[in-house]
Amino acid sequence: MISVQESSDAASARSYFDTMQENLAPIQPLEGLANLGFPAYETADGVVVFLKDKMTLLVNARKQTNKLGPHGITRTAFSYEKATTILACWTEH
Numbered sequence: 001m002i003s004v005q006e007s008s009d010a011a012s013a014r015s016y017f018d019t020m021q022e023n024l025a026p027i028q029p030l031e032g033l034a035n036l037g038f039p040a041y042e043t044a045d046g047v048v049v050f051l052k053d054k055m056t057l058l059v060n061a062r063k064q065t066n067k068l069g070p071h072g073i074t075r076t077a078f079s080y081e082k083a084t085t086i087l088a089c090w091t092e093h
Helices: 011-026 073-086
Strands: 003-004 038-042 048-050 056-058
Touching: 011 048, 011 056, 038 073, 048 073, 056 073
Parallel strands: none
Antiparallel strands: 003 056, 038 048, 048 056
């Protein structure tokens, strides 16, 4: 599942992002190059969340098998790949 929550302003977006973090706990913050310069976190079971502009991107692969594709990547790695692909072409309108 991929979803984007568009908030009315940056503060509201951050509040939504933080609330999701509490609801998905336990999470692991994405840091360094992995977060692409944005607030981001992941769960061990397949969810990745990024905050950019006034939008929160959630990629949830929890309903997928534990290992995906011919290389057997984890659900979390799969979600991260999808999220970063989306962010690469994401522009604020």
